[in-house]
Amino acid sequence: MASTKTLKVAMYSRHSPLASTAKSILVLDAVCGVVMVLHGVDSAPSLQCHFPAEGKQSSSHQQTLHEYARQMLALRDEAWAEMVRPEIRGRVRIGMPDDYASSLLPPVLRKFSVTYPRVEIQVVGRPSHELALQIKDNTLDLACITRTKGCPGEFIRLEPMVWVGSAASRPIWKERPLPIAVFAEGSVARANAIKALQGASIPYRMSYESPSIQGLVSMVDAGLAIAPLARCGVPAHLIQLGVADGLPRLAELEMVLARSAQSTRPPCDFLAELIFQELRY
Structure with missing residues (x-):
């Protein structure tokens, strides 16, 4: 978030061990005249960049630091994933009908890829009854489908x-x-x-x-x-x-998560957990 004189960017998620200890680090850039402060709020520490009086130079500094802040956040996410779950690798094949996938799947996969960057995701878009067959023959690991006869699945939600x-x-x-x-x-x-x-x-x-x-x-x-x-x-x-x-x-349509016999692996477990977390009402 940025205003004319202040750029504020969240620095650590609530899961970060630094969130409870970071207090206040002050760095003054004598050349640019920009004050950068790391505030140690327990729930969400943040980086604030206080810019000098408005002008072309200030605007240029703001854009430059905004881009660096984005890079810092990306590095933080990468480092956090590497330290917390460095061993999680592999591939997960998940199926979902396209009327569900268009709106429900992108936020889930976005969060998963940040936390588990070393896990490869393959998505298959097919009608529920076809995905159910692919679960049975182990072509897919997971499938978010409308409940289908002969294919057991754990309840996610009722979709109007x-x-x-x-x-x-x-x-x-x-x-x-x-x-x-x-x-x-x-x-x-x-x-x-x-x-x-x-x-x-x-x-x-x-x-x-x-x-x-x-x-x-x-x-x-x-x-x-x-x-x-x-x-x-x-x-x-x-x-x-x-x-x-x-x-x-x-x-209503009963949405369930079906799992194949070969899906008893950590990457599949973590993606299934996130699906329930994000899609259940």
């Missing part, structure tokens, strides 16, 4: 499902039979949508089938159909529809 449409098109959700774009056969989201429409006695026609969320979104964008999606994977430009729009409620 919603109907989505395009605000830029006519209200196609009022048409009967209702044009829908759904995932391919075997999808729990597809089955939930059809069951809900049948339960509400709403006639429908399948305008499009695809194993990929991008295919469904393209049909919605074109104004040719609405689609049932996991709420976490709904693109921001689409509108969410429901009972007020004449559509039935959709059952």
